[in-house]
Amino acid sequence: MKRYSRAICWFRRDLRLTDHAALYHALKNSETVYCVFLFDSDILGKLTDRQDRRVEFIWRCAAELNESLSKHRSALWVLHGSAEEQIVSLARKFDVQAVFCNHDYEPDAMRRDAAVEAALGEIAFHHYKDQVIFECSEILNGSGKPYSVFTPYKNAWLKKLDEYYLSAYPVERYLSAFAQCAPIPFPALESFGFSPGKLNVEAGESGADKLFEDFMLRIDEYRKARDFPALNGTSHLSVHLRFGTLSIRRLASHAQHSGSAGAASWLSELIWRDFYQMQLYHNPSLAEGRAFKLQFEAVDFPNDPEKYAAWCEGRTGYPLIDAAMRKLNRTGLMHNRLRMVSASFLVKDLHVDWRWGEKYFAEHLLDFDLAANNGGWQWAASTGCDAQPWFRIFNPVAQSERFDPEGCFIRSQVPELANCPDKWIHAPWLMPEIEKQRYGVIIGHTYPAPVVDHAEARIAALAMFKEAIRGSNQRRSM
Numbered sequence: 001m002k003r004y005s006r007a008i009c010w011f012r013r014d015l016r017l018t019d020h021a022a023l024y025h026a027l028k029n030s031e032t033v034y035c036v037f038l039f040d041s042d043i044l045g046k047l048t049d050r051q052d053r054r055v056e057f058i059w060r061c062a063a064e065l066n067e068s069l070s071k072h073r074s075a076l077w078v079l080h081g082s083a084e085e086q087i088v089s090l091a092r093k094f095d096v097q098a099v100f101c102n103h104d105y106e107p108d109a110m111r112r113d114a115a116v117e118a119a120l121g122e123i124a125f126h127h128y129k130d131q132v133i134f135e136c137s138e139i140l141n142g143s144g145k146p147y148s149v150f151t152p153y154k155n156a157w158l159k160k161l162d163e164y165y166l167s168a169y170p171v172e173r174y175l176s177a178f179a180q181c182a183p184i185p186f187p188a189l190e191s192f193g194f195s196p197g198k199l200n201v202e203a204g205e206s207g208a209d210k211l212f213e214d215f216m217l218r219i220d221e222y223r224k225a226r227d228f229p230a231l232n233g234t235s236h237l238s239v240h241l242r243f244g245t246l247s248i249r250r251l252a253s254h255a256q257h258s259g260s261a262g263a264a265s266w267l268s269e270l271i272w273r274d275f276y277q278m279q280l281y282h283n284p285s286l287a288e289g290r291a292f293k294l295q296f297e298a299v300d301f302p303n304d305p306e307k308y309a310a311w312c313e314g315r316t317g318y319p320l321i322d323a324a325m326r327k328l329n330r331t332g333l334m335h336n337r338l339r340m341v342s343a344s345f346l347v348k349d350l351h352v353d354w355r356w357g358e359k360y361f362a363e364h365l366l367d368f369d370l371a372a373n374n375g376g377w378q379w380a381a382s383t384g385c386d387a388q389p390w391f392r393i394f395n396p397v398a399q400s401e402r403f404d405p406e407g408c409f410i411r412s413q414v415p416e417l418a419n420c421p422d423k424w425i426h427a428p429w430l431m432p433e434i435e436k437q438r439y440g441v442i443i444g445h446t447y448p449a450p451v452v453d454h455a456e457a458r459i460a461a462l463a464m465f466k467e468a469i470r471g472s473n474q475r476r477s478m
């Protein structure tokens with residue numbers, strides 16, 4: 001590559017200084033590198049909560065990056081505005097010859113990058129794979145097409161994997177190329193129109209490292225513990241993966257070399273992450289609400305606003321669903337098993353369009369990621385690639401009995417049921433009257449009555465899906 005005297009490294013969903021593809025290439029190939037982060041007004045402008053936890057998370061990560069850079073007598077240049085204007089005008093101000101960044105596969109981000117590249121004109125725009133192990137068309141099936149089923153994709157992914165794809169970018173060899181400067185005051189979150197206060201996880205590389213080290217002690221148990229929301233069975237790293245405070249190569253490498261069944265199962269989840277990023281890249285219309293399986297585009301959801309509100313607010317009368325939704329609303333977090341069950345419940349019990357649920361999660365999840373969220377919702381709604389079959393419908397009571405057998409998770413989020421015995425906590429409306437009185441669980445007063453009857457709702461959902469398939473077959477034969 002050509003050597004540059006001055007370049008910018010533009011940080012986006014890769015908020016770290018270690019094992020960073022774009023930073024490595026920028027430092028290696030330039031005399032002086034300015035590290036830049038943009039609070040993108042096109043993204044922030046769409047957020048309604050002025051205390052959005054994701055913005056606070058990013059702001060804290062950026063502050064830590066600035067602090068780390070100050071140890072190298074450098075700084076993070078923090079911008080606010082639209083990328084096309086801000087990145088280009090800083091590039092001109094510093095008179096750089098190149099801008100380096102990492103790939104982002106979301107359609108809006110790809111459009112933004114194309115616009116920035118065009119506006120940079122003669123300034124080079126270099127971009128790299130960083131946030132996944134295999135991207136875009138690196139894993140294709142025998143016909144040269146993207147896989148739509150996970151297991152063969154995973155097998156091909158594992159077959160292709162070798163040390164080359166897992167090795168870290170040795171950024172530390174080139175740190176002398178950071179632009180030298182006096183400390184720059186770090187902007188307050190308020191200057192971007194937001195305020196801190198709701199974030200309840202540690203941000204930055206330091207926060208990611210702590211979680212990662214803790215999880216390494218538990219990874220061998222992952223397979224057994226991962227499905228139980230009351231246990232500390234998963235890594236809790238999703239928000240860090242979302243914003244790149246630790247590298248996917250480091251995680252995949254540990255999982256691959258660890259050798260236990262737990263680690264293999266965890267690696268599989270990291271492969272799901274690559275799988276959904278690859279799907280979004282090949283099917284950008286997923287970002288516009290398109291069902292992956294077109295036959296289910298026409299499912300006629302009644303979309304009862306009251307049922308939807310009960311789901312959002314955690315008052316469906318199904319304790320596991322209510323506990324999951326209340327935790328989401330309170331913290332921005334939700335366990336994977338609960339995402340699957342509550343998504344299925346919204347679509348197949350309450351008969352609300354999966355896109356409504358997808359949007360709600362997008363607004364509330366701390367780890368919201370377009371590809372994984374869309375993939376998860378379309379999986380639960382049976383409209384996605386390699387999704388839950390349409391006729392398989394989770395029973396919310398059976399799921400509760402199986403994955404929260406003593407109701408520990410439910411009790412932690414639904415205080416009205418704190419005294420409810422284990423036997424009744426999954427379906428408290430079935431409790432005999434005398435016990436309801438004894439434990440202070442008065443259905444319809446202290447705790448809501450079930451918003452639907454699961455058995456009836458299941459039959460209606462099957463009919464809805466059958467009708468969509470019938471309609472789609474008819475259209476095809478016309």
Ligand SMILES: Cc1cc2nc3c(=O)[nH]c(=O)nc-3n(C[C@H](O)[C@H](O)[C@H](O)COP(=O)(O)OP(=O)(O)OC[C@H]3O[C@@H](n4cnc5c(N)ncnc54)[C@H](O)[C@@H]3O)c2cc1C
Nearest residue numbers: 234235236237238269273336339367368369372373376377
């Ligand atoms: C309806 C629905 C919506 C979801 N929305 C998101 C989302 O917006 N952002 C998000 O990161 N994950 C999403 N997931 C996937 C999964 O629930 C979370 O990644 C997981 O709960 C995060 O917890 P963890 O970090 O402890 O995961 P772990 O179990 O420790 O897994 C490790 C990592 O693998 C990745 N991963 C795990 N499961 C999946 C999966 N099914 N699909 C893609 N990647 C996965 C995540 O990056 C996760 O951090 C969704 C799942 C469903 C069913």
